Every structure is written in C-alpha cells, then in structure tokens.
Amino acid sequence: MTGLILLAVYIAIFAVSMVIVAWATKRFFTRADFTSLKTVTFGDESAVKANRAASVISVLAIFALWVAFTNSSLPLFKAKGPFEGIVEFTYTSTLPDGRSDDATVSILVYPEDVQLTEDANGAPGKIPNKPDVDLGEGFAKNDTLVIPRYGSKLISVFQNDEFKKSDGAIVTHLNGQALTPGEQIILSEGRLALTEKGTPFFEPSTGFRMARLYLPAPEVTTNRFLQLNREGYRNFTLLEHTWASLQRVLLGFIFGALVGIPLGYAMGLTNWARGWFDPIVEFMRPVPPLALIPLMIIWFGIGETSKVILLFLAALWIMAIAARSGVSGVAIAKVHAAYSLGAKKSQILRKVIIPNSLPEIFTGARVAMGVCWGTVVAAELVAAEKGLGMMIMVAAKFQLTDIVIVGIILIGVIGFAIDIGIRKLEGWLVPWKGKV
Amino acid sequence: MSGLLIDNISMRFDLPNGGSVQALKNVTLDIKSGELLSVLGPSGCGKTTLLNIVAGFLAPTEGQVVVNDHAVKGPGPERGMVFQQGALFEWMTVRENVSFGPDMKKMPRQDSMKIVDRLLEVVGLQDFKDKAVYELSGGMQQRVALARCLANEPDVILMDEPLGALDALTREKMQSLVLDLWKETGKTIILITHSVEEALLLGERLLVMAPRPGRIHKEYRLPFAEMGVGADLRAVKKHPDYAKTREEILAMIWEMEEEIMGRTEESA
Secondary structure (H helix, E strand, O other), rough: HHHHHHHHHHHHHHHHHHHHHHHHHHHHHHHHHHHHOOOOOOOOHHHHHOOOHHHHHHHHHHHHHHOOOEEOOOOOOOOOOOEEEEEEEEEEEEEOOOOOOEEEEEEEOOOHHHOEOOEEEEOOOOOOOOOOOOOOOOOOOOEEEEEEEOOOEOOOOOHHHOOOHHHHHHHEEOOEEOOOOOOEEEEEOOOEEEEEOOOOOEEEEEEEEEEEOOOOHHHHHHHHHHHHHHHOEEOHHHHHHHHEEEEHHHHHHHHHHHHHHHHHHHHHHHHHHHHHHHHHHHHHHOHHHHHHHHHHHHHHHOOOHHHHHHHHHHHHHHHHOOOOOOHHHHHHHHHHHHHHHHOOHHHHHHHHHHHHHHHHHHHHHHHHHHHHHHHHHHHHHOOOOOOHHHHHHHHHHOOOHHHHHHHHHHHHHHHHHHHHEEEHHEEEEEOOOOOO | OOEEEEEEEEEEEEEEOOOOEEEEEEEEEEEEEOOEEEEEEOOOOOOHHHHHHHOOOEEEEEEEEEEEEEEEEOOOOOOOOEEOOOOOOOOOEEEHOHHHHHOOOOOOOHHHHHHHHHHHHHHOOOHOOOOOOHHOOOOHHHHHHHHHHOOEEEOOEEEEOOOOOOOOHHHHHHHHHHHHHHHHOOEEEEEEEEHHHHHHHOOOOOEEOOOOEEEEEEEEEEHHHHHHOOOOOHHOOHHHHHHHHHHHOOOOHHHHHHHHHHHHHHHO
C-alpha cells in the first residue's frame, strides 16, 4: 500500500516537474544554438541531452520522499505518521449469570526505536513505563500497558479482574460497542479487535511512514555515517573497510588485466592460441563469479587469497575478450600500411595493434571494474574481517539498517567514481575515440 | 636501376562452398623505373588483387613479381602503399605518422625530422605538423598518407584508389599533386582507380582490365600525364584526344559491365 502511494507520488513529481521546468525554460531562457532549431528531436539521438534540471530534481525528489516516508525530524513535507501517545478504550466483561462491568485499558504507544536514540545527555532511551491508572470500581479492573509503534498486542484484560476467563467471563463490548469474536473497530489511533478466542487485540495505526528497521531517516543515516567515521565498525575504521574492498578490487583487476590482455592479444593474433583458449574463455565467460565463491573457498581458504583470485577471474575473461575484439577491430589497411612502411611484427604490435585496441580495452576495463566491484561485496559476505560487504552483512544480522544503507551509498559512490576515473583516463589516452 | 616485373601471374583460390575463383590469369607486365601506370576496370576484374600481390600482401598461385631483381615474398619498404582512407594512425600526430617509416628503421630523430619537415612542405601541411590526424579533412589526410609513403623512400608507390573518397574539387587538386610528385621524385607509381578521367590524367600508361578471369584487356600510351605536370588539368581535359580516348574506354567498360550483368541474370 505504502509502496503504491510512493510510486504514485514519484510519478506525479516526475510529470509535474517536467511540465514546470519546460514552461520555465521556455518563459525565461531563450536558446539559440543549432539543436534548438531542430524540429525532429524524437528519434534524433544527437538532439537528446540529459536535462540537468531533471537530474537535480530527481535527486532532490528521492531525498524528499525519503524524508516524507520515514520518521525523519527534518522540517519537510511528511506523510501521515504512526500513532504515538496514549490511547484508551473500555471493555465490558460479562459473566454467565448476566452481570457485567466496564473497565478502561490505557495503552502508551512509544517509538519503537527509543533504545537506539539518545537523550540530551547522551544516555540511550528507555522503554517508557506503563501509565499509572487506578484499578477502579466493580469486578473488572482497569488495565495499562505499552506497545511500540508498528507493533501490536493481545491484551489480557482479565488478569487483574475478579472473574477470569476460567470463571466464564467474556468480553462482549469494546468502547461500548457490542462485538463478537473476529470483529474489529477502526479507531483513528489504530485497530481494535476481538480475536477468535475472544481476547482484545490492539494494533496502533502505522500511517504511511516506514519504521526505522526498514528505512532509517536521512539524518539517522547521516549521523550513523559520521559515527562510523569517528569510531569505525568492528575494530576497523570506515576508511579501512572501504580501502579493504577497494584494494581487493584493484589487485584482482590489475592481475586480471595483466593476464587477460596478453591472452586476448594472443587469441586475436594466432590461430593456435585462438583455438586453444576459445573453449576456456567461452565456457568461463557465462559463469557468474559468485558461483565460483564456494570453490575458491575450498581451494584457497577464506582469506584474502581466495577473494583476490575470485576478482582476478571476474576481470580475466572480460579483459581477454575486450583485447581480442580490440585486435579484430584493427582496420586491415593500417596493418598493411605499417608493413609496407617496413614495420616488423613486434613493431606492428606496439605501434598499431595495441594503440588501436585501447578503446575496446577501456570499455572492457569499465565493465570489468563494475563486475569486480559488485563481486567484492558478495565475496566479503563470507568470512571477511573488513570490507564494505562484510560491514553490510554483519550490520544486517543485527538489524542495523542505517549501517546497511551507509554501506550501499558508499559502494554506489565509489563505483561511480571509479567509472568516471576510467572515463577521464580514456579521454586522455584515447582522444581519437568516436572521432574516426 | 631496374623496374618492376609482373611475370605471368595467375591467382586462383577455393571458396568455402566448394567452387573456386580465378581472380587473375596470366598477367604479365613490365614496368620501367619512373613509369606512371594507371589501372582501370569494372569491379571484380582483379585490379586490387593485382596491387595486393605486388605489395606482397597476397601470394600468387603462379608466376612471380620481381622488384629490383628480387622476387617479392611479402610486404617491404621498397614498395610504398597509399590506401583509400583509414590507413593513418589516429593515435599519432601528423608528424609521427609521416616519420613512421624512418622510425621503424631507427633513423636518428634529427634526420627523420628533416625528412618530415621537407615532405610536409611538399604536400602543403607544414602548419599542421602537431595536429591529430582526425582533426584534418579527408583531402589533408590523404596528403599525410602521401607524405608518409614518400618519407620511406620507396622505389615503387602503389596507390589503391587513394582519391576515391574525396570530393571532386579536392580530388582535382590532389591529382595535380600526384603528378607533380611523380615528376619531381621520379618514382614508379601504380595507381588503381574507378574513375576513367583519373586513369587518363594519371597514367602515362593505362591498363584496362577485364573480369572473369581477371586479365589485361587493353593497354594505352597516353600523353596527358606529361601535359598535366605543372599545368591546369582542366586545360588537359579539353584536349580532343582526351575526350576521344575517354569515350572509347567508357564504351569498353560499359560493354564488360553489361556482359557481367547478362551473365548474372542468366545464372539467376
């Protein structure tokens, strides 16, 4: 339900902001470049450029939805929140002889994450005490209890009464309304029901916001990030976790490239190597690296070696195939020209084939880096002392969703940064790409 | 100085479907040093195959090519090649492209730079030395290709439709350049072309080849190349013999093309 509302709101933001930005652009900016004069843009890929306003709004929209649908304390638009505070209702206990008596149940609904928060003095929060109530007159006595938000509870109303269930007492009314077992009343504070066995049951209203366990608020996540930065996690600082993952990826990738690129060149340059390695490469390529984790652990143990070898294998085939297609992409005229100019085989390789295959190798490197970065997280799920994957996995076991989210954001940001880095390097080393 | 001898070359190869192709049959040609030879013919007449055999990229099934008294076994620096396009090295600057041949011979840098500077001046690109080749226009790129070929001091220059991808105006300028370079350097040049006009202008000697099997059909000795050196090519084209020869060759090629079409239709 909440998910559908979220989706609807998101689509609405997408559409409304598009209309507003389009109107504002037309109203306040006049564009005079060539593209603005094109009448056919739908289908002309060169006329499609990322609208930066859309990118900014997209990121802001995700942040705003994050705030709106979590129990954030930020002063932005909020979806209806879960009920919190005291709710009271009455129940009527009726005895087999027809006598009946009313009593009040007071329920304090408290934040479910109270123990994870700190008060002004830095002391962790406590689950609040039950509200104080009088027992009241009559044989049915008043009850009091606490329920966390997003929780629910069966209420043993008879426990302090003079006549219990064993005496034949049954609950016949809730809030003065006659109910048979299985029926319920919807209050603004939540759902009040009588179970099939006749026990009152209360579930406070959850609203549309997600509990901290499912999605912590942005400021909770940020605070957690700052705290991890200060104190580290599981004996290692955040930087050490990040570097551990990055180091595995870099080592695996570098070894993969060092072996894979020459392998690909050999496959592109000689019949024998092509025939020899073709079955191996084509067989290994579709095997997802994750499927190799158990084997790597059996062969190389649970230490660093098995992780680096796994990443090496993840990068190896991708780089080999990239180098091979880089060689096959050489225009034969260039090779012929070089031979006619007196080049020998080694010179052809260094001066023609290697530079010509660079664009393909860079494309392969970007793919390989992406795969390695995705694989390292999975590899760290098994017996790692440090690493972002390990951090996420351990935090998830303790239901520390905020740490999980910090880890995910870090992984995304670093992966993105690596990709941008390779693209910059490519622009610098292969300036002719796309211009020939 | 000796020239280039194409000695009774035949080329036949099997196709994957079991048939075979006779690409060339008994082609014999004696080219003197400093000769400017243009080769013309309908598509499929084996003119590019012939050039590739002379360059050493393909081996004939019969016969041999002899350059400077040595049989050709593979590509070599004494036979330079200029391709239609896309044969420049994009990862090198104009200067590095031109000095590729000298660099392969490990010529000292100051010597190779002298050659590069001189040749870039000859082709009129002295101001583009440090540009990347992909920044140049198609005509300029072909000038670089010419300079690169000349920098290696080949005895024979093989040109495989070097001007085919250029627009008409650029093409005419380049034709003048090729003529001037031929006269200046005295190199033997074999030029393959689709264009009858180009073959007339850039051939002291013109071969018309016929297809299936590829063979020499007719040979002309022409005065136009000599007339065109340092002169206006359009004036040469007004020469009455020029138009006459052009029509004669065009008719010949039309006839061959129609014969091919007819044969294809019969078989289809």
